[in-house]
Amino acid sequence: MQKIVIAIDGTAGSGKTTTCIKLAYLLDYIPVLTGKLYRGISAYLLNKNIEINKIKNILSDLKINYYFENGKPKVLINETDVTPYLEDPEVEKLTSRIAELQEVRNFLFKVQREFVNKKGVVMEGRDIGTVIAPDADIKIFMDADIKIRTERRYKDFLKKGKNISFEEVLKELEERDKRDREREIAPLKKSKDAYFIDTTNKSIDEQVFEILKIVYKKIYKNKEKMRWKIAYFIAYPIFKWLFGMRITGRENVIRKGPCIFASNHVTFWDPPFVGFAVKRESFFLAKIDLFIQNALFAWLIKKFNAIPLRRGAGAVSAYEKAEELLQEGKAVIIFPEGTRSRKGVLLPFKKGAASLACKMKVPIYPIYIKNVLAGPGKWILRRKRLEIKIGKPLLPEKNTKEYVEIFNKKLEEEVKKLSLT
Numbered sequence: 001m002q003k004i005v006i007a008i009d010g011t012a013g014s015g016k017t018t019t020c021i022k023l024a025y026l027l028d029y030i031p032v033l034t035g036k037l038y039r040g041i042s043a044y045l046l047n048k049n050i051e052i053n054k055i056k057n058i059l060s061d062l063k064i065n066y067y068f069e070n071g072k073p074k075v076l077i078n079e080t081d082v083t084p085y086l087e088d089p090e091v092e093k094l095t096s097r098i099a100e101l102q103e104v105r106n107f108l109f110k111v112q113r114e115f116v117n118k119k120g121v122v123m124e125g126r127d128i129g130t131v132i133a134p135d136a137d138i139k140i141f142m143d144a145d146i147k148i149r150t151e152r153r154y155k156d157f158l159k160k161g162k163n164i165s166f167e168e169v170l171k172e173l174e175e176r177d178k179r180d181r182e183r184e185i186a187p188l189k190k191s192k193d194a195y196f197i198d199t200t201n202k203s204i205d206e207q208v209f210e211i212l213k214i215v216y217k218k219i220y221k222n223k224e225k226m227r228w229k230i231a232y233f234i235a236y237p238i239f240k241w242l243f244g245m246r247i248t249g250r251e252n253v254i255r256k257g258p259c260i261f262a263s264n265h266v267t268f269w270d271p272p273f274v275g276f277a278v279k280r281e282s283f284f285l286a287k288i289d290l291f292i293q294n295a296l297f298a299w300l301i302k303k304f305n306a307i308p309l310r311r312g313a314g315a316v317s318a319y320e321k322a323e324e325l326l327q328e329g330k331a332v333i334i335f336p337e338g339t340r341s342r343k344g345v346l347l348p349f350k351k352g353a354a355s356l357a358c359k360m361k362v363p364i365y366p367i368y369i370k371n372v373l374a375g376p377g378k379w380i381l382r383r384k385r386l387e388i389k390i391g392k393p394l395l396p397e398k399n400t401k402e403y404v405e406i407f408n409k410k411l412e413e414e415v416k417k418l419s420l421t
């Protein structure tokens with residue numbers, strides 16, 4: 001897969017750091033939090049009692065080493081690990097001052113450029129899209145209301161046991177923003193070709209997903225099969241009329257790139273229902289029995305992307321096939337209940353779908369199909385329309401046994417929530 005450079009700039013507390021780390025995790029990229037480099041130099045100065053006006057003298061001998069370990073950034077300066085001090089309020093204060101110095105920026109320019117040249121990087125800071133990587137493939141600029149940003153920062157400090165008041169944090173942020181925006185060299189500003197994201201009312205997952213959508217669109221170019229497009233064009237209006245089909249949440253669905261649609265399962269109609277609802281060519285796991293019973297039916301569903309699923313050990317190869325498809329940027333439908341719930345009550349979820357999402361680091365959509373048992377045409381008399389509810393995607397954060405368990409529960413809860421709306 002093509003590796004690209006993603007530049008994220010924005011104000012302090014707008015959510016850049018968390019977004020950068022989560023996004024890089026999903027893409028298997030390196031997250032470079034450039035503020036940590038500036039903070040590292042400040043921490044080093046404070047540690048060694050070096051005055052800011054002496055900085056010029058030491059830069060030529062400074063060796064900075066930045067890497068990511070166990071989900072956290074590490075900064076070593078001349079072999080000294082300065083990581084524990086990076087978030088100290090005194091370090092933070094000094095940082096925006098040393099960030100104004102041309103020699104510091106020149107020094108760190110080279111360090112940052114090395115990461116850019118390697119590609120497969122998500123880099124966040126203040127001047128990434130404008131100065132460090134004007135050639136970035138995707139540029140993002142993030143901002144949020146100052147009160148919200150203060151609240152986020154304040155909570156962070158409290159969590160870390162730092163003694164600071166809300167007013168102090170607000171004042172510090174305002175001063176830092178002003179310095180960052182008004183400094184002469186490499187000021188914080190939105191590059192013309194950057195996407196703007198206002199994170200005031202967004203959750204971390206929502207902002208990560210917004211960028212992920214842009215990235216997927218850039219790196220996955222695959223086209224949908226003609227037969228799928230024709231089937232959609234012809235069969236969808238018929239289905240819609242026959243079942244009084246109503247779809248909600250379609251706007252949540254990404255048009256390009258890998259994802260899993262996890263839906264409840266009641267009838268054989270569910271794969272086309274979900275496929276039409278999400279309006280994306282999707283692949284689905286179908287039990288091997290369906291392929292044996294009726295040759296014509298088996299031929300038809302194969303043409304429409306069924307992957308035969310054997311029970312037990314054979315299930316592995318179907319999941320391998322699903323992994324391959326996701327790797328190519330395709331969409332896969334899975335019914336986590338593992339079997340049809342003929343009465344329509346939601347059965348406990350098996351872990352397969354959640355585990356696949358965690359392993360492949362792809363978004364998974366909770367979907368609920370409602371009133372399918374009313375059957376075709378009945379909606380006119382009984383007023384029970386078939387409803388397909390598509391929820392917001394869940395983004396996996398880890399791939400451990402415990403996490404898959406939690407993630408699966410979350411998925412099940414989200415589908416349940418949709419069933420109650």
Ligand code: C5P
Binds near residue numbers: 095124128
């Ligand atoms: O992002 P973070 O809060 O860690 O950044 C700390 C400070 O480092 C910023 O307020 C800014 O003054 C400086 N900085 C910078 N250019 C960057 C990243 C950070 O000037 N690319």
